[in-house]
Structures are given as structure tokens and as C-alpha cells.
Amino acid sequence: DQQVKQNSPSLSVQEGRISILNCDYTNSMFDYFLWYKKYPAEGPTFLISISSIKDKNEDGRFTVFLNKSAKHLSLHIVPSQPGDSAVYFCAASARAGYSTLTFGKGTMLLVSP
């Protein structure tokens, strides 16, 4: 059973426009959420995170929104740049105990010039 779902395997956006990547989760114990960016044959790079006590966190061009009632989070990238083209993984953890990350399957973002 997939506890973290990224239902869009891919997304294409033009340079300068907004990219919106979505993630849904089913486990109500999750209270910390992260987005990672991954290029082929490289390790995931941490982008931004959000705790369940917040509904928004912003870092430069990246903003993560959390809707706890809908168990949904999204990553907004504005403006999108060709260098943003990568696979984006949503991950979640529950802070009780030595929690591990549960990853979604990823969304491949392609930003065209």
C-alpha cells in the first residue's frame, strides 16, 4: 500500500512559468514532509521541507504548501528554469521514534526554454 503518492509521473512547463508538483499521503501519523530533486545517476538533493504545524514554507523560488485536512502537499517553483528539469520526490516521516522517510514514486519535471 502506497502511503505517499505522486500521481503525475511527468510534467512539462515552459521556462518562466509556474511548476506545480503534487503529493498525497494516507498515513495520518506523518507530520514532516520533504521535497527532493534528483538528476539521473546522482543522489537526491534536499530542496525544502515543512512541518505539520505550518501550512506554507518558502525558500527562494520554491514554496511548499500543506493541506492537512486533505492530506495533500504541493511544491510550487516560480519562475521555472531549464535547470529545474529533474525528478522530484515527495517524502514523509512521522516524528515518533527513529522515523524513516517514505518516498513517493517521483514526478519528472521538464522545463523547456
Add this chain to the structure above:
Amino acid sequence: DTEVTQTPKHLVMGMTNKKSLKCEQHMGHRAMYWYKQKAKKPPELMFVYSYEKLSINESVPSRFSPECPNSSLLNLHLHALQPEDSALYLCASSQVQGSYSETQYFGPGTRLLVL
């Protein structure tokens, strides 16, 4: 500095070989992780070390043997692997404060090919 380093970057080994993957971090993190990632799949957790002690083993076959010599180093010893073990092996680390773990930072990975 959020750097996790891994060596080697690439590794080709036969099914009878013994090899080791190495991971190092100098962020003072006390939790370290091994993941396996196949193409177009998310990372799969293999092992978690917390304060140099193995705290999670996700039912990984014994041909994979982790070791944590000190708080900065994590090894993964490989022996008698199968071709299906070919994958990108990722190391990660995070702080452990009290009873929760924080953001995990990943290394660049070792691309392993088993022939």
C-alpha cells in the same frame, strides 16, 4: 555544509567478488542510512544506524553487511551479489535529536553493476 561523500562512484563486480562501499559525513549527524535505488523507482531503505548502532534492517539479504566504525563513517560490505543487485546505492545522514529524525542529506551514490 551538508555534504555526504561516497566512494567509489562506480563499481563493477563479479558474483564471487567481495567489495565495500564507503560513506562519510562531517556534519555531526548521528543517524546514517543505506538506500538502494533502481531506475525510475524511489529510494528503498536498507539499513539505519543511530549512534553507531544498527537500529533498522529492512529484511536485507545477508550478502549485504553494513558497518559503522564511527560516527562519521558508514560502510556496506558486499559479497556474493546477484545481477539483480545492480542499482544505485545511496548513503544519507541526519541529526537525531531526542526521539525524532530530521532532514536526511544524501550522498551522490555508488553505481553498482554485478556481472
